[in-house]
Amino acid sequence: MQWTGLNELREKYLSFFESKGHLRLPSFPLIPKDDNSLLLINSGMAPMKKYFTGEVTPPRKRVTTCQKCIRTPDIERVGITARHGTYFEMLGNFSFGDYFKREVTAWAWEFITKVLEMPEDKLWVTIYQDDDEAFDIWTKEVGVDPTKIVRLGKEDNFWEHGSGPCGPCSEIHFDRGPEYGCGKPDCKPGCDCDRYMEFWNLVFTQFDNDGHNNYTPLAHPNIDTGMGLERLACVMQGVDNLFLVDTVQNIMKRISRIAGIAYGESEKTDISLRVITDHIRSTTFMISDGVMPSNEGRGYVLRRLLRRAARHGRLLGINHPFLSEVVDTVIAENEVAYPELREKSAMIKKVISFEEESFYKTIDKGFALLNNIIDRTDTKILSGEDAFKLSDTFGFPIDLTKEILSEKGMEVDEDKFRALVLKQRETTRARRKNAGADAWAGDSDVLEGLAKTEFVGYTKLTETAKITAIVKDGARVESAETGDDIVLTLDRTPFYAESGGQVGDTGVVKTDSCTIRVLDTTKNASGVYIHKAVVEEGFVREGDEAQASVDAARRQAIMRNHTAAHLLQAALRRVLGDHVEQAGQLVNEHTVRFDFTHFSALTDEELLAVEQLVNEKILENIAVECREMPIEEAKKLGAMALFGEKYGNVVRVVSAGDFSKEFCGGTHIDFTAKLGLFKIVSESSVAAGVRRIEGVTGMNLLEMIYTTNHLLKDTTMAMKVSNPTDLPAKAAQLFTEMKEKDREIESMRSKIAALNIGSILENSVEVKGVKVVTAMMSGTGSDALRTMCDKIRETNGDMAVVAVLAGILDGKATLAATATKAAQKKGVKAGALVKAVAQITGGNGGGKPDFAMAGIKDQTKIDEALAAAASILNEQI
CATH class of the missing domain: 1.20.58 (Methane Monooxygenase Hydroxylase; Chain G, domain 1)
Incomplete structure (x- = not known):
């Protein structure tokens, strides 16, 4: 083949298909016409979508174009690599219900081998794995060597965009030589290496997808091809990338x-x-x-x-x-x-x-400030405050800040930056006279009239969707830009909305012009999914086409925990009995929290039995099946419904073999083994007759093990033992030693208190012939009070003496009262006295006539209670 310039290649292509009866159309403008789903034209067929759908009649059934295209999702990668670019031209030939596979494959092969004279031994063709028709056409009619045909799966060789027209495709690859390859003996198209360059995609649009993967043949199939002009030029000019064209x-x-x-x-x-x-x-x-x-x-x-x-x-x-x-x-x-x-x-x-x-x-000024900050910082993180100042004061875009920092091996504290932006917007919002800015979150009609969102998240974590509404500061807006906190609605979404105890999904929504971080997902009574989000970068408009992608790792963790909740309920019913019913649950990416009806705390043996049963079912790797069925059929299967919940005629049943069958609208893993293991973290009471178990699965369980091991290691070092297995004995030893020391300390306190008895008795008052003594002593516990009372009775046996003593030790306050035999003969009862005194503090107590104790609730009233002891005694005798 001969070296051919890019402009010449474009003309050769268009002229060739003109010779095949195609109408050459000029490139459509980059601004889409009557299409709000795109900011800019990004493919050859994009401006002709209405020709394919039949909304507009094409000027001819055969058309060829070279279309200008802009794609910006990978703008940060442009320049970093030689592969990425934002502008390119797309060559295409299209059939609107006219010719099909035979013609397009023959013409494609003719153009590249006859017109461009590409060597056939350098060309490879890939087809959809089930497209035997394409294989026969390529090999038997076009004459391609069968060994140069590679069958690939749906991801590589089947074109579809959600519901609507779709079909298998066939790609043509150029072998650039082993020097570009990976060296594997089975290297061929489909390999991740750079040897085989795909330069032409032939899409055979022959089916209609109803959105549920039900494919109906089209009465009039279409052809849509796309060949990057710059990529073709790379092949024809023998260069590695578009910048060398x-x-x-x-x-x-x-x-x-x-x-x-x-x-x-x-x-x-x-x-x-x-x-x-x-x-x-x-x-x-x-x-x-x-x-x-x-x-x-x-x-x-x-x-x-x-x-x-x-x-x-x-x-x-x-x-x-x-x-x-x-x-x-x-x-x-x-x-x-x-x-x-x-x-x-x-x-x-x-x-x-x-x-x-x-x-x-x-x-x-922004550059100077940023460079100054970079020069004087000794960390790899630019503070959110500095990034906010650059943006707010100097208009320095956050994306530019991030790019400059990345070149210097630095990052920006985006969380803090977003928090400051949010704070600024909240301040602005607070100044508004209209206080109903967040009305959308309640009963507002801001989303009224929107169609129910189609949820595709049971089977997909990424979906192309149309942005149907943007809410900012409580009102519908047409657009939003970097830093805006918004609510986003889509016509279809893979994001699960919080319900049934399962938290809402998070993730990213991308358009050609922006990246939006979804922070939470809920839905309203009309079934409209509400994506709480922040525009991280760029500009978004209502009507834009977007790629909605759920945080897959987080969703997987949530699904593991949700399936664990089902297994847990089944295990509880088997261990505790059929009275166990779900009383509530919360499953997120960290834990499963399951509330259930039961009337006593679970014993250690019961908890162990439940945990082991769940793990047995995990290790059995039971398939988890989710099916919709009539509610009567579900009941016949024995599926458990949420107590008190109302269901429609058709319900979704989640089954883990015969072990667990439940009505459930949540998301689940497909095999129990994917839970890894299950561990109960806690069991507690929620309300009368309702218990709560919290547990972890998967990576969260591993994290708990790591934390526990670290704690054991630290404890082992602190207690100076060589092996964690020695910890129980060491702890018991230390506990015994501490108790002994406590007894020694208490004994010393009692002796010291006894020495103070003389001074205490000197401050007595007389009530009806009875000496009444009161005292307050800090650092004195109940044992010391008892010792002092005993000593008072021993040393004053012939005298009518009553003592009411208060002591505080380690924050606990206690009252003690004693009466000698002579005092008792006058009608004194220590139990009645201490009870009446304690009640002044909100406490209570009692005991025998000679000795009694009581607790003190309000320590601020101790002085008042002691002062009232004499008058109380006066009333009692």
């Missing part, structure tokens, strides 16, 4: 001349050269098609690309606006196919110059 390389050379730096001198400067080259291509075409810089939507995408390119110019040492100079080269390399670039060159350059100059003026 002739037209792209010429743009880079212009930038290199301005910077005085050649490509290939260093990886650092190569990154900047690639960034500027890609971004100036994208922005030139975007402005030509009517996109203007702004802080929202596609305008935000344009502004971000221009700012990123300008900053990398600075990194190359270009200290003046230069991007408009490069526009001339972009136009020169592309005007043969896109003459409108030349017509609009003045406007394109003016917009870019103004934006670049404006960026330099407003961003210099």
Whole structure:
């Protein structure tokens, strides 16, 4: 094959399919027309979706185009690698109910082997694994060597976008040679190495998917093909990546001349050269098609690309606006196919110059501040406060801050940054006169009229969806941008909404222009799923097409715990009896909390039996089946329903073999062995007749084991034993020693207290011939009080003496009262006296006539109680 320039390849392709009866259409503008699902056109078929759906009649049943495309989800990777780019052109030939597999495969092979003269021994074809028709056509009719056909699964060779038209596809690969391979003897298309480059995808749209994986053949199947022009040029020019393709390389050379730096001198400067080259291509075409810089939507995408390119110019040492100079080269390399670039060159350059100059003026202070912070910091984390100041005061975008930091091996405290942004917005919200800003969370009609959300999360953790509403500060808005805290609704979602004791999912929603972090998911009474979220980066509009992705690791942990709750209930019923019913539950990624009806605390033996039974079922690796069925059928199967819950005619039943069958709308793992193991962490009372068990599974159990082992190690060191198995004996020994010391201390306190008796008796008062003594003593416990009372009776046997003593030790306050025999003969009863005195403090007690004790509840009233002892005694005798 001969080296062929990119512009020539484009013309060869379009001319070839014109010869096959196709209508050549010019590229559609990058701004989608009558399609709110996209910010920018991102594929060859995107602007022709309505032709495929039948909403609009195509100008001809056979069409061929070279479509301008912009894709920005991987913008941070552009420049870092030589693979990623934001702008590309997509060659395509389309059939709207006309020709099908035979024609498209034959023409594809003819074009690459006859027109482009690619060597057949370098070409490979992949097909969908079940598409025998395609295999026969490729081998028997087109004449491809059967050994060069590779069957791949649905992920690689079946195109579908949720429900609607879909079908198998066939990809053509070019063998770049063993030097690009992994060296494995079975290396072939489908391998992760770089040897086989896929450059053309032929989609055979022949089915209609109803959204439940039921495929109905289309009466009029369609053809949709896509071949990246730059990727084809890489093959035909024998280069490794798009930045070495002739037209792209010429743009880079212009930038290199301005910077005085050649490509290939260093990886650092190569990154900047690639960034500027890609971004100036994208922005030139975007402005030509009517996109203007702004802080929202596609305008935000344009502004971000221009700012990123300008900053990398600075990194190359270009200290003046230069991007408009490069526009001339972009136009020169592309005007043969896109003459409108030349017509609009003045406007394109003016917009870019103004934006670049404006960026330099407003961003210099931010750059200086950020560099200063970086220079004086001794950590790898930029504080959220500094990032917020850069953003709020200097308009320095958080995404730019993150990119600059990443180049220096640093990160930003995004959690703190988001917290400060949220605090600022809450402050602003509080100043508003309308106090109902968060009404959407309650009974507000802000989401009224939205269709019920289709939940696909039982089988999918990622789904393409349309954004149906955005709520910000309690009101519906058309758009949101970086830092906004929003509520998002989608027409379909894989995010589970909190219900049935299972927490809501978290994860990410991405569009071509933004990344949104979903923090929680709930749903309203109308079945609309409410995604509480924050826009981490970019700009989102209502109507955008988005990729909704659940945090898979978190969901898996939740599902393990939810399935564990089912196994736990079944085990409890077998160990404790059929009276056990679920009284509530909470399953999240950390733990399973299960409330159940039972009327006494579980013994250690019962807990062990339950735990062992659950783990037995885990190790049996029982399949967990989820099925919808009529409620009567479910009851016949013995499925357990939540007590007091109302169900419809059709219910969802989750079964783990014959061991557990329950009505449940939650998500579960498919085999019990995936729980790993189950461990009961605690058992407690919730209410009368309701107990609670908390347990862990999977990685949470491992974490608990690690924590316990660490605790044992620390305890072993602290108690100076060599082996954890010696801890019980050592603890018992220390406990015995401490008790003995406590007895010795108490004995000493009693002796000291006895020595104070003389001074106590000196402060007595007389009531009806009885001496009454009261005293308050800190550091004196009940044993010492008893000793003192005994001593008072022994030393004053012939006298009528009554003592009421209060003592406090280790925060506990006690009253003691004693009466000698002579006092008792006068009618004194120590038990009645101490009880009456204690009641003044809110306490109570009693005892014998000669000695009694009581507890004190309110220690602040001790003095008052002791002062009242004489009057109380006066009333009692």
